[in-house]
Amino acid sequence: MKVSRDHPRYRSLVMREAMSEMVKNGIVAPTGLIAHGRGEAFDYLLGEETSDNARRAERAAVALLLEARNPVISVNGNTAALAGKEIIALSKLIKAKVEVNLFHRSPERIEKVVAFMESLGAKGVLGRHADTTIPGIASDRALCSKEGIYSADVVLIPLEDGDRAEALAKFGKKVIAIDLNPLSRTTRAAQISIVDELTRAISNMIAMWPELSREEAIRRKVLSDFDNQRNLKSSLELICDRLTELAEEGKP
Amino acid sequence: MKVSRDHPRYRSLVMREAMSEMVKNGIVAPTGLIAHGRGEAFDYLLGEETSDNARRAERAAVALLLEARNPVISVNGNTAALAGKEIIALSKLIKAKVEVNLFHRSPERIEKVVAFMESLGAKGVLGRHADTTIPGIASDRALCSKEGIYSADVVLIPLEDGDRAEALAKFGKKVIAIDLNPLSRTTRAAQISIVDELTRAISNMIAMWPELSREEAIRRKVLSDFDNQRNLKSSLELICDRLTELAEEGKP
Numbered sequence: 169m170k171v172s173r174d175h176p177r178y179r180s181l182v183m184r185e186a187m188s189e190m191v192k193n194g195i196v197a198p199t200g201l202i203a204h205g206r207g208e209a210f211d212y213l214l215g216e217e218t219s220d221n222a223r224r225a226e227r228a229a230v231a232l233l234l235e236a237r238n239p240v241i242s243v244n245g246n247t248a249a250l251a252g253k254e255i256i257a258l259s260k261l262i263k264a265k266v267e268v269n270l271f272h273r274s275p276e277r278i279e280k281v282v283a284f285m286e287s288l289g290a291k292g293v294l295g296r297h298a299d300t301t302i303p304g305i306a307s308d309r310a311l312c313s314k315e316g317i318y319s320a321d322v323v324l325i326p327l328e329d330g331d332r333a334e335a336l337a338k339f340g341k342k343v344i345a346i347d348l349n350p351l352s353r354t355t356r357a358a359q360i361s362i363v364d365e366l367t368r369a370i371s372n373m374i375a376m377w378p379e380l381s382r383e384e385a386i387r388r389k390v391l392s393d394f395d396n397q398r399n400l401k402s403s404l405e406l407i408c409d410r411l412t413e414l415a416e417e418g419k420p
Numbered sequence: 421m422k423v424s425r426d427h428p429r430y431r432s433l434v435m436r437e438a439m440s441e442m443v444k445n446g447i448v449a450p451t452g453l454i455a456h457g458r459g460e461a462f463d464y465l466l467g468e469e470t471s472d473n474a475r476r477a478e479r480a481a482v483a484l485l486l487e488a489r490n491p492v493i494s495v496n497g498n499t500a501a502l503a504g505k506e507i508i509a510l511s512k513l514i515k516a517k518v519e520v521n522l523f524h525r526s527p528e529r530i531e532k533v534v535a536f537m538e539s540l541g542a543k544g545v546l547g548r549h550a551d552t553t554i555p556g557i558a559s560d561r562a563l564c565s566k567e568g569i570y571s572a573d574v575v576l577i578p579l580e581d582g583d584r585a586e587a588l589a590k591f592g593k594k595v596i597a598i599d600l601n602p603l604s605r606t607t608r609a610a611q612i613s614i615v616d617e618l619t620r621a622i623s624n625m626i627a628m629w630p631e632l633s634r635e636e637a638i639r640r641k642v643l644s645d646f647d648n649q650r651n652l653k654s655s656l657e658l659i660c661d662r663l664t665e666l667a668e669e670g671k672p
């Protein structure tokens with residue numbers, strides 16, 4: 169379907185079409201489209217822009233990733249489809265490993281998503297050989313790589329499911345989530361919860377890298393100033409304000 | 421995927437899997453899954469139950485449909501997949517025609533969705549032969565049947581897109597929408613806006629039929645008491661209350 173550039177929500181509609189296409193080549197699972205739709209609804213409520221709260225969380229995330237000993241970015245089908253290139257660029261800057269982990273896991277899909285990331289220029293992508301498990305998860309979603317997520321100190325999980333986010337936090341990982349639902353279990357389980365649309369979040373984090381990579385003192389200050397709970401509460405208030413505002417606009 | 425019955429959001433997860441299956445047989449379009457996800461997010465914010473506001477709108481909708489001269493229910497892929505049986509049952513009670521109308525229209529998909537409704541027991545489903553158009557829509561989404569939507573006085577549109585909802589209202593139809601987004605253009609274009617999950621809404625409407633079909637005086641009173649704007653505003657307040665409540669629960 170052709171989307172007019174004049175449409176007020178052009179970008180959202182283009183991404184919607186692109187995600188549907190990604191189901192055909194097996195990168196995105198059909199239920200991944202439903203998850204994308206949930207995200208869309210929350211992004212709509214957030215005004216489809218990065219809030220000050222999100223920006224604070226993104227700064228803290230970059231600082232924490234730069235302080236990490238072994239940072240890993242976990243990539244699933246939706247993440248690869250939406251922001252594969254941006255993820256690769258960020259991983260290079262912060263020297264993080266990239267590991268493919270899927271909610272709907274099969275050897276074929278793992279191979280497809282790893283190969284897709286490689287086709288975008290990623291090197292050394294982990295995930296093909298999951299040789300251990302995250303404790304506390306019963307299903308095959310526990311599978312991960314010893315070299316990657318298992319031994320990581322900081323894990324960035326964009327668009328992750330609640331079970332795994334909670335298990336990673338319990339396992340002692342410092343978890344950074346990117347999730348548009350400010351109330352999801354993933355958001356709640358994380359130490360740093362970025363409530364922002366994925367491509368905006370990663371692009372912002374790349375832009376924040378030059379300043380934060382320069383000085384450890386700045387990173388320490390960003391981290392000590394950051395209060396995840398206060399920040400999340402503020403995101404919720406933003407949604408309520410936006411609802412009220414939209415309700416006023418919508419009056420006949 | 422097997423979903424545990426103990427899961428707090430069991431029903432939502434089962435529907436999610438069922439909708440994904442429906443993409444394989446062509447009833448649901450891939451972007452229909454994204455739309456379903458958007459609905460899921462709003463339903464989650466509404467507590468996944470029928471609010472008093474929704475119940476009021478449902479009562480008014482049944483009253484209006486029973487007063488109609490030529491009521492038509494417009495059915496798309498998501499509607500057929502989620503609530504095909506319930507739609508058929510309601511259409512029989514209120515003596516409404518059923519017309520298949522698709523956002524992603526092709527002769528093949530029209531045939532599939534009509535045949536699917538027939539397989540569920542529907543008779544005389546319109547949509548195979550769209551012989552006219554709704555004024556004010558440029559694309560082939562304007563197509564409809566003279567005998568159905570074109571000549572209807574009241575049209576029930578579950579899960580409809582904003583363009584068509586607005587065009588139908590401008591064309592002079594009394595529009596009843598079922599849409600979980602209390603701010604969508606569809607919701608705003610409708611005379612009666614039901615902000616509720618589709619299967620709950622239709623099941624409630626069926627349950628309301630005995631009382632409302634009995635007496636015209638009750639129908640008239642229900643309709644004159646109903647204020648769609650006030651009702652919608654109240655739905656928005658409900659979402660804000662729920663966000664605040666969930667935020668409190670989520671505190672560590």
